[in-house]
Amino acid sequence: MSSISIIGLGNVARALAARALAGGNAVEIIGRNPAKAKELAAALGGAAVGAVGAAPAGDIVVLALPYAGAAAVVSEYGDALQDKVIIDVTNPVTPDFKGFVIPDGSSGAQEIAKAAPAGAHVVKAFNTLFSHVLAVGPAEGRQLDVFIAGDDAQAKARVSAFVESLGLRPWDTGDLFMARALENVGLLELGLMNHSVKHPNFSLGIALLG
Numbered sequence: 001m002s003s004i005s006i007i008g009l010g011n012v013a014r015a016l017a018a019r020a021l022a023g024g025n026a027v028e029i030i031g032r033n034p035a036k037a038k039e040l041a042a043a044l045g046g047a048a049v050g051a052v053g054a055a056p057a058g059d060i061v062v063l064a065l066p067y068a069g070a071a072a073v074v075s076e077y078g079d080a081l082q083d084k085v086i087i088d089v090t091n092p093v094t095p096d097f098k099g100f101v102i103p104d105g106s107s108g109a110q111e112i113a114k115a116a117p118a119g120a121h122v123v124k125a126f127n128t129l130f131s132h133v134l135a136v137g138p139a140e141g142r143q144l145d146v147f148i149a150g151d152d153a154q155a156k157a158r159v160s161a162f163v164e165s166l167g168l169r170p171w172d173t174g175d176l177f178m179a180r181a182l183e184n185v186g187l188l189e190l191g192l193m194n195h196s197v198k199h200p201n202f203s204l205g206i207a208l209l210g
């Protein structure tokens with residue numbers, strides 16, 4: 001069992017919190033709108049509501065926010081994130097889905113890591129799963145894959161255990177620099193959704209052939 005704090009009250013926060021609770025994890029919801037946070041926690045049942053700016057209760061803190069606000073939020077929390085595993089789910093893409101809003105040679109996760117305290121560990125995960133796919137979870141015998149990137153092996157092991165508690169399959173892709181590759185996969189999915197698949201009810205994953 002993991003103890004998770006989720007910052008954000010949107011699609012990803014709701015889907016992740018519901019699956020986390022179903023998987024037996026302790027869940028804290030943190031949102032800048034306290035009434036909305038309370039409402040979401042009540043709808044989910046069993047989730048606590050955390051105060052904005054206070055130290056998150058969870059050992060794992062999920063940034064379920066638009067990329068544009070994520071680094072600033074991490075800076076605001078500052079040392080309250082000391083020793084936490086920070087999961088970055090963001091896809092830092094331009095509004096037209098034709099590129100990234102981050103410098104070449106970096107990734108959203110690496111930019112967020114620059115804002116985190118030295119003892120925190122940023123792990124990229126979940127950015128390649130559409131929120132409603134996450135909400136439905138594995139169905140009809142299909143596995144759902146979660147790709148992970150991070151520099152700290154122990155932090156990745158904790159995220160992998162959390163992923164498994166959700167009934168999903170974790171795949172370690174390497175160090176945090178691989179977040180850029182995962183963000184490209186996010187962009188690929190948006191391209192597929194807009195140009196050929198035409199809906200977000202799909203996922204990309206690993207087919208082991210031998």
Ligand SMILES: NC(=O)c1ccc[n+]([C@@H]2O[C@H](COP(=O)([O-])OP(=O)(O)OC[C@H]3O[C@@H](n4cnc5c(N)ncnc54)[C@H](OP(=O)(O)O)[C@@H]3O)[C@@H](O)[C@H]2O)c1
Pocket residue numbers: 007008009010011012013031032033036063064065066067069070073089090091092126127128129130131132
């Ligand atoms: N949706 C997907 O299928 C999907 C899949 C993979 C990854 N992602 C990534 O996941 C992240 C969240 O996506 P989403 O679909 O859940 O977005 P969303 O439904 O728009 O929700 C975003 C949440 O972030 C909160 N927020 C925004 N700026 C904030 C700030 N500065 N401080 C505190 N809270 C802030 C919003 O607060 P208010 O409620 O107060 O407005 C809202 O609750 C994005 O980075 C996205 O790229 C999304």
